[in-house]
Amino acid sequence: MRVVPFRFEENTFWLLDQRKLPFEEVWVPCKSAQETALGIKEMVVRGAPAIGVTAAYGMVLAHLSGEKPAQADALLRQSRPTAVNLFYALDRMKPHWGNLEASLQEAKAIWTEVEATEQAISQHGARVLKGQVLTHCNTGPLATGGFGTALGAIIEAHRQGRVTHVWVDETRPYLQGARLTAYELQKAGVPATLITDNMAAYQMGQGQVDAVILGTDRMALNGDFANKIGTYGLAILAQYHGIPFYPALPLSSVDPRLESGTQIPIEERSAREVTFIRGQPIAPEGFPAAHPGFDVTPNHLITGIVTEKGVLYPPFDESLRAALGIG
Ligand SMILES: CSC[C@H]1O[C@H](OP(=O)(O)O)[C@H](O)[C@@H]1O
Numbered sequence: 001m002r003v004v005p006f007r008f009e010e011n012t013f014w015l016l017d018q019r020k021l022p023f024e025e026v027w028v029p030c031k032s033a034q035e036t037a038l039g040i041k042e043m044v045v046r047g048a049p050a051i052g053v054t055a056a057y058g059m060v061l062a063h064l065s066g067e068k069p070a071q072a073d074a075l076l077r078q079s080r081p082t083a084v085n086l087f088y089a090l091d092r093m094k095p096h097w098g099n100l101e102a103s104l105q106e107a108k109a110i111w112t113e114v115e116a117t118e119q120a121i122s123q124h125g126a127r128v129l130k131g132q133v134l135t136h137c138n139t140g141p142l143a144t145g146g147f148g149t150a151l152g153a154i155i156e157a158h159r160q161g162r163v164t165h166v167w168v169d170e171t172r173p174y175l176q177g178a179r180l181t182a183y184e185l186q187k188a189g190v191p192a193t194l195i196t197d198n199m200a201a202y203q204m205g206q207g208q209v210d211a212v213i214l215g216t217d218r219m220a221l222n223g224d225f226a227n228k229i230g231t232y233g234l235a236i237l238a239q240y241h242g243i244p245f246y247p248a249l250p251l252s253s254v255d256p257r258l259e260s261g262t263q264i265p266i267e268e269r270s271a272r273e274v275t276f277i278r279g280q281p282i283a284p285e286g287f288p289a290a291h292p293g294f295d296v297t298p299n300h301l302i303t304g305i306v307t308e309k310g311v312l313y314p315p316f317d318e319s320l321r322a323a324l325g326i327g
Contacts, residue, residue: 003140013057014027018180036055040086047215052086076090124311126157129154131211135166136231137171204238215248219305223316232296235301246302251308275287
């Protein structure tokens with residue numbers, strides 16, 4: 001059964017509070033762009049495509065709540081910096097400022113496209129997966145509002161009998177893997193085992209990993225990409241062990257303004273998300289903690305890029321441009 005992270009009802013955009021999953025299913029109402037921006041910033045909803053859909057409906061709510069579109073747009077753009085889907089969605093909403101009905105139709109289109117592209121991503125991705133697969137963070141329906149990207153491919157590959165087992169990185173510090181990917185794979189009936197992030201190398205060394213597939217928050221035109229912190233290390237481990245390594249993404253997650261990943265903004269989140277787990281301290285009070293939310297993986301560590309137009313192979317600056325239809 002597919003989990004849906006949000007719904008639009010009675011002029012309210014309801015967010016399934018992902019901070020409380022898998023232990024409680026709590027819905028948070030958003031009635032304005034301001035409330036929506038806060039929901040994104042505080043990761044009530046998270047995941048690159050899901051953030052884009054949510055921002056689009058935030059602009060619909062701006063029209064319903066009487067907020068000025070320009071101010072609503074600015075608030076939403078400031079909510080989180082790395083996932084390009086948020087900016088892609090807001091750019092698509094801009095021509096409809098002042099027109100509620102057109103804004104609603106565009107937001108619905110953005111959500112519908114997420115579902116359509118992810119069916120294709122899942123099919124293309126399933127073809128390159130087999131045996132035991134390792135994944136990082138959460139890239140299922142909770143992260144997208146559709147079928148998922150990397151996790152969509154994993155679930156489809158299991159349905160086809162290709163994937164037999166999944167290693168789920170817990171993904172410190174926010175634990176998207178332990179809390180959300182485990183929750184989604186359990187609902188999907190896919191055999192999986194939770195590991196701490198520092199166990200990935202061991203499992204690879206034991207020959208227990210046949211492929212790595214994970215998500216993308218922003219990709220440059222040469223294939224360098226930003227994803228959840230820990231991705232870069234997994235890419236190096238996969239290359240060392242000769243294991244295929246695949247980022248999965250809709251082409252709307254490619255930033256055509258960027259020639260390489262050096263310019264991708266990396267979100268810094270609060271140290272408290274590192275020094276506390278579910279409100280309990282795990283370090284001396286006030287001890288400093290770093291919390292870059294993402295890292296950038298260079299294109300030479302990628303085996304293939306799983307998109308709705310197929311799996312792209314090097315040279316990525318050519319195959320990505322061809323897939324995007326740009327020179
Ligand atoms: C389907 S891409 C999901 C992508 O977003 C996650 O980040 P966050 O949970 O902080 O929004 C992570 O990077 C995933 O790969």
